[in-house]
Amino acid sequence: MPETVPPPPLPVVWRPKKGRLVAYGFAVVMVVGAIVLGVALPPPWGVSDRILIVMFGGMVAYILHLLGRCRVEATEQGIKLVNPLKIHRYEWPEVLDVTLIPGEPWAKIDFADGATIGAMGIQGSEHGLAERQVAELEALIRVKGEAPDR
Structure with a gap:
């Protein structure tokens, strides 16, 4: 640890850099991937299936947001x-x-x-x-x- 460090001016927020980058990066990939998959599915897949795939991507992105915040x-x-x-x-x-x-x-x-x-x-x-x-x-x-x- 560094020797004596002066206290920073308040208010101050400490947050990780790498963790946020990974969490939000993967969240974007999940949402974009779910949207592309929902649009590109062949005809036997219905509209409700496509919506559920996009919703699943959104849920995974929300969980990643919880980690990134x-x-x-x-x-x-x-x-x-x-x-x-x-x-x-x-x-x-x-x-x-x-x-x-x-x-x-x-x-x-x-x-x-x-x-x-x-x-x-x-x-x-x-x-x-x-x-x-x-x-x-x-x-x-x-x-x-x-x-x-x-």
Whole structure:
């Protein structure tokens, strides 16, 4: 991890770059592919079959959107973790620490209520970017939260 990093100006949003590119890229491929397949199917296939194929492509694209929307937002009030299925909101005094262990898929944030939640918006596979994002979030936790100084 980098040494002391100054806290970034608020509000700030941390999100993965590669994960979003892959998720939304495949979503576009799925929708376009479903539309082309729906149009190109031979005559025994009916209109309802074609519509269902396009709807299936849309459903897969929506699932990929859920994966691509992951992020961590910090404001003056606190942080918001947007993961695929749930959004978590915490005020700064509730945030204790953030860790990114090498080899882990994403950062984990510890809270005063004993919860530890994965922050999928900070992807461990993006090594340099993830380290910078974790360092910035740690700096904000030191300034805004009630975590002890290290």
